[in-house]
Amino acid sequence: MPQTADEVLGIDDRLTPDELLTRERVRAFVDAEVKPHIAGWFDRAEFPVHLVPALGELQLLGMTLEGYGCLGRSAVEYGLAAMELEAGDSGLRTFASVQGSLVMGSIHRWGSEEQKQRWLPPLARGEKIGCFALTEPEAGSDPANMRTFARRDGDDWVLSGSKRWIGMGTIADIAVVWAQTDAGVRGFLVPTDSVGFEASVLEPKGSMRASIQTALRFDGVRLPSGALLPGAEGLRGPFSALSDARYGIVWGALGAARDSFDAALTHALRREQFDRPIAGFQLTQRKLVDMAVELHKGALLALELGRAKDAGTLTPAQISLGKLNNVREAIAIAREARTILGGDGVLLDNPPIRHAANLESVRTYEGTDEVHTLILGQHLTGIPAFR
Template sequence: MIAVPDLLDFDELLTDDERAVRDRVRAFVDVRVRPSIAEWYERAIFPTELIPELAELGVLGMQLNGYGCPGRSAVEYGLAAMELEAGDSGLRTFVSVQGSLAMSAIHTYGSEAQKQEWLPRMAGGTVIGCFGLTEPNSGSDPASMTTFARREGEAWVLNGAKRWIGLASIAQIAVIWAQTDGGVRGFLVPTDTPGFAATPISPKMSMRASIQCDIALTDVRLPADAHLPTARGLRAPFSCLNEARYGIGWGVIGAARDSYATALEYSLTRRQFDRPVAGFQLTQQKLVDMALEIEKAQLVALRLGRLKDAGRLQPHQISVAKLGNTRAAIAIAREARTILGGNGISAEYSPMRHAANLESVRTYEGTDEIHTLVLGAHITGISAFR
């Protein structure tokens, strides 16, 4: 892959440790993902054989401290997400579901016993987690969820359904959010519990090298201590979503950069009318526009990372990156495909795959519309959700 010009010397804004993390993940993607991703996508296969290697790479729960977690900075996690998504959104999504959603929920809201039981194995890749919030009829409005957990003696009994739940069919532990008589609570549900069933959703036109599932919960009986003790109300799952949204703000830059690099390399070698396609003014305009948007997106993501490491990151600021960077990434992937001409629909080239994946990324963890309203409420002081 051709080196992408760094127009603003972005690397100078990073520390040696941050560059080392980025370069290590980039090398992993180059060696272990790029040669096979087109086949995995075509065959709709998530490469589970990479899970131990991702654990060894130190990207599972990498931003969490203790319990066997790597304890890296927010910026380092963001850079890793960017490199993973340059390979494929499905790979970054796996790391996000495992670390930013499932592990983050346990790390933030779990008991000490729950943390000790699950987090070291999840960081080591021997236990996979999933995060069950979205329902068939409850996506952008999780307050309307109908999954319910009732007390029955000392036990909890869960009934309901979840949809578009990443990794559920290969997970050993599920973080399930449910209504109770006391409001929304989070529950740790071992996936071998009777009444728990996860079914992969197929066929898909996007995120094909990834796993999303329907979950059915039928009289799932759990012990009294199965709930996350400090998770009460929707603020708890929303905090986990913000962890994932932060990673998305970085990750989509990787998809955009890979699309741009593919188009740039192609335009320099593809000849039409006795000259490289890159020598035409319209092509150069496309390349410049893409490069400018990537540079801006990187600066936004880095600013958020610095704020997060300083403990000052606000939810509306995450929406800036999730909305703006994802919107830019989709436009770049689509424009990159045009430079490839007819060859752009071939799986040999990445932009069309990235564009298809990004349609999912722009939808999950808050649609464009939801993040627009988050920012609108912050700007005006008026909530327009209801």
């Protein structure tokens, strides 16, 4: 009897009942609400914003945070949820990551009590949407060289500059903006209806089409003193949020890879050539086996990192290892799965081509392959090669 990717991975026995319940709950949502429609959304470059409240009802936004409408679920549960969301589409998992890890995580970790009370509950419910503004046109992998600047003007701050590749910027209600100040990098909560705030969609895209990436411009945006995130000083503020987002990618990429594998296996068993299913040919079986091996290794790596995160022992180097490996292998799996589907593999009704395109963006954001390679290189040698 043919097996699904889950059966090949065989990690169910390593999961708790709560973890399994979370996985199945999110999977059922994705199967019912995302997969039947995602080809059209991708084709039309349409983000399913109508699903945001449902993600809130599923308690998937900021799910590892405690209080303020958040339930404080485990890192492994969050990882499993990220995997299922990305099995639907990278854009959906990206939204949960931006909202929950980058925006809500920054407010929860570095914000004042007033800021937490005002923003975290509606963000958790999906009633409000946030964006995280760090990357700039000339400062992608090198955020220390950001040019966006906030200057003091009496009790106020005046924000000027630009950001690029900011997820959800045109539909966000609040932006977490990182800017240089006379005292170093600080974070600010910027309502998107502020005078001088401008957001525009970056298009057309060949990847992450069922998502929204934007450019932001701040033309003398005046902010009250209460807009400052009081606990965040220097780059440790945005980097702490990025670590959480990168952890989610370790799991999420597996969802795209698993969905691609399952599509290839199903097709190989059904498609006949030379009077037999193509699954019966040695070359096809080798492709399926190679994909299954990497899926298994990636799942065990993600689970090990999740257990470490729940234990409070996970390191940035370990997160880099997970992101570098799992995204790289997920792209290879999606591409190989596409070959098994032959010509039909380029049709959007079949997911591998879409996952392969999306994963090129996942490979680039939250640290490129090169950045994570150098992080691990510094960890191994003690010598920083960034400069």
